[in-house]
Amino acid sequence: MPTLSLYAFDRSGPELAGPFFQNHIGHGPDNWAWASISGLGNTHSVLTWERPSNEDILDLSNVANNPVALATIDALLTSPASRRGPVRTSYVTWGNMPSQVTGGNPGLHQPWELLATINIDFHVSTPWYCSDADGTITYYVFFFLDGGGNLRGQVQGWYYSYSGGGPFCTGSINSSLNSAVPGGMASLQNLLNTFLPLFTAGRTFNMLYYLPGHGVRSGFSSDNADNNVALAVIPN
Amino acid sequence: MTKSSETHQESAQERSFREAGFTVAASTAIHGGKVYELTSAECAGVRVAVLHTPGKGLTVGGRVELSQSDLKGTSADSEQALLVLGALTAGLQPQGIEAHFLAGNEGIEGLMLSVHVCQDKGEPEQLKASIVKITQAAEAVAKAVTQRGPDRLVAVRQAARLAKAAPAEVARVQVSVAPTFDLAARDRMMRNTNP
Numbered sequence: 165m166p167t168l169s170l171y172a173f174d175r176s177g178p179e180l181a182g183p184f185f186q187n188h189i190g191h192g193p194d195n196w197a198w199a200s201i202s203g204l205g206n207t208h209s210v211l212t213w214e215r216p217s218n219e220d221i222l223d224l225s226n227v228a229n230n231p232v233a234l235a236t237i238d239a240l241l242t243s244p245a246s247r248r249g250p251v252r253t254s255y256v257t258w259g260n261m262p263s264q265v266t267g268g269n270p271g272l273h274q275p276w277e278l279l280a281t282i283n284i285d286f287h288v289s290t291p292w293y294c295s296d297a298d299g300t301i302t303y304y305v306f307f308f309l310d311g312g313g314n315l316r317g318q319v320q321g322w323y324y325s326y327s328g329g330g331p332f333c334t335g336s337i338n339s340s341l342n343s344a345v346p347g348g349m350a351s352l353q354n355l356l357n358t359f360l361p362l363f364t365a366g367r368t369f370n371m372l373y374y375l376p377g378h379g380v381r382s383g384f385s386s387d388n389a390d391n392n393v394a395l396a397v398i399p400n
Numbered sequence: 401m402t403k404s405s406e407t408h409q410e411s412a413q414e415r416s417f418r419e420a421g422f423t424v425a426a427s428t429a430i431h432g433g434k435v436y437e438l439t440s441a442e443c444a445g446v447r448v449a450v451l452h453t454p455g456k457g458l459t460v461g462g463r464v465e466l467s468q469s470d471l472k473g474t475s476a477d478s479e480q481a482l483l484v485l486g487a488l489t490a491g492l493q494p495q496g497i498e499a500h501f502l503a504g505n506e507g508i509e510g511l512m513l514s515v516h517v518c519q520d521k522g523e524p525e526q527l528k529a530s531i532v533k534i535t536q537a538a539e540a541v542a543k544a545v546t547q548r549g550p551d552r553l554v555a556v557r558q559a560a561r562l563a564k565a566a567p568a569e570v571a572r573v574q575v576s577v578a579p580t581f582d583l584a585a586r587d588r589m590m591r592n593t594n595p
């Protein structure tokens with residue numbers, strides 16, 4: 165059945181992701197429904213989606229944390245670096261991405277186009293004379309429908325940042341990351357090329373959009389779009 | 401300030417800057433050394449000054465303006481200023497970068513981020529790398545200090561982290577529908593897909 169979904173975000177726009185509350189009401193076709201969320205002290209933006217009954221959902225966090233994907237991701241990080249916690253997914257506008265990524269090809273996207281982010285939190289253990297380092301590796305994936313309505317995903321960049329590693333170990337940490345992270349683009353693209361056809365199963369689509377969270381369609385709950393987002397598609 | 405004239409002979413230091421791709425906009429002799437103000441497209445709008453102290457190397461500094469931040473005009477001893485300086489110091493230390501508040505008669509005017517290069521003249525590539533490091537840090541910090549309240553410390557800490565990325569080098573693809581929360585794009589898509 166169609167679903168009216170209401171999302172209330174802490175941040176000043178849905179495109180900024182972050183913590184949110186959600187409420188979902190299913191309703192009959194051409195029928196009425198309303199949804200509300202109250203008592204929220206920290207809401208700065210609201211999003212509503214009228215979601216058709218034939219919508220299909222790709223829960224990106226679910227996909228990124230399946231054993232096959234995790235094995236590929238974990239292979240990028242060699243000791244003393246290791247993944248810390250689940251892989252997080254989110255979205256970001258091209259205009260809000262780091263200039264080090266967008267600056268080389270600024271016309272690649274409109275500033276308002278959204279890319280998915282695959283975020284791998286990591287920890288690096290260091291010798292006694294250095295501080296351990298904690299950071300995040302981010303891969304940017306552009307999901308889109310081509311002219312034939314086919315769902316495609318293209319890995320378009322990477323970024324890492326971390327704190328710690330001082331006073332002497334940042335050089336070797338950088339060297340390891342500079343060696344491992346760029347190669348992850350091809351690994352991630354191979355994963356997408358394998359997995360997307362399984363999801364689409366030969367279907368074409370006329371619309372796609374991001375939903376904060378896991379793409380649920382019922383109930384009231386809270387989540388954080390810095391950690392979980394879903395891709396919704398409407399089949400032809 | 402030393403006057404430049406048509407017959408000014410380029411010093412070894414100035415030649416080093418030029419080979420690194422920078423123009424000396426001005427230079428000032430100070431006790432123990434000389435400060436050079438540099439300009440270049442690499443500086444990305446950040447004001448860059450390099451102190452050369454013979455025998456002790458170069459210190460590259462980049463100024464962060466606080467015109468959009470409510471820190472401007474406050475005291476460098478205020479609790480907020482000290483918290484921001486602490487967050488910056490903790491974050492930038494692993495990169496060998498120091499942070500200082502720049503204060504004038506009416507309180508804080510800006511921030512100076514600096515890094516030391518040990519070689520006396522500095523190889524051009526090393527000099528350029530140090531300047532790029534400082535300007536990138538300065539750009540990130542300038543954006544972070546415009547935040548207010550507790551978000552500012554989080555943003556400053558994040559901005560001060562050591563970071564690297566690669567420019568997106570992918571071919572443009574033929575896109576029919578791309579995800580967005582932009583209202584104008586939504587209206588266009590609705591016109592195209594709704595009867």
